[in-house]
Amino acid sequence: MSIRQFHRLSACLLAAYILLHLANHLVAVAGAHAHIAFMEATRPLYRNAVVEPVLLACVLFQCGSEIWMTLRRWKERSGFVAWLQAGSGIYLALFLLFHVGAVLFGRAALRLDTNFYYAAAGFVRMPYALFFAPYYFFAVYALFTHLGCAAYWQVKARSPMVRRLAMGVPAGVGLVVALLIDLALAGMLHPLDIPAKYLTIYQ
Known part of the structure; x- marks a missing residue:
């Protein structure tokens, strides 16, 4: 298998976890208690001696291969979608x-x-x-935008409207999801009573 094929396989494995992780963050719209309850219920699925090392290996490979493939084809890229895909992938x-x-x-x-x-x-x-508000916001938005770019290339032979929808719908969903997660983490949806042991990290 080529690096690109391994990259796609690794992406699929990570996507399963990332979707679960995003669902966990979206549950926080109902409050921190809901987020923690969801996390405690699902942690055994991924935080164990078998799955966690595989996920960590996928993260390292995915990041390294993304940066390598992007830099390798840097001068070959042309067009807004190609550069958007590269930029979102690097982020x-x-x-x-x-x-x-x-x-x-x-x-x-x-x-x-x-x-x-x-x-x-x-x-x-x-x-x-x-720092943290845009850091998280753009991470979630970049994920959905990156997926939208991948969908765009899959329907490249279709009409311009189909291509725009393939990229625009995921990007639009990502915008809403990113905003909701940021608002929940900032305590703007429900009051937060953060334990002192977490706050002391930033003193």
Whole structure:
């Protein structure tokens, strides 16, 4: 198999987890308690000795292969969609590396349960919120935009309207999902009572 084929296979494996992870964050629209309850119910599916190492390996390979393929074909790209796909892919790769690294650091070094409060603490402390709000927002939006670009190439031979819908619908959904997740983490949908052990990270 080529690197591109492995990249797609790795993407499919990660997509299953990422969709579950996004669903977990969307549940937070009902409150932090709902988010934590959903997380505790689903964690056994992915945080175990078999699945977690596979997911971590996929993250490393996906990020490395995305950056390598993007840089390798940098001069060959032309058109808005091609550059949008490259840009969203690079952002996602960097986000995954930093995000997974932060979660592992929180678990191993800080001895914290990296739940809803671990992420939300950065949204309620200034000036950190100025970083975390766009950081999360653009990660979610980049994911849906990247998927939309992939869908665009799949229907490239179809009418312009079909191509626009293939890219525009995922991007539009991503905009709504990203906004809802940011609002939930910022405590703008429900009041947040974040435990002090999470807030002290940003003192």
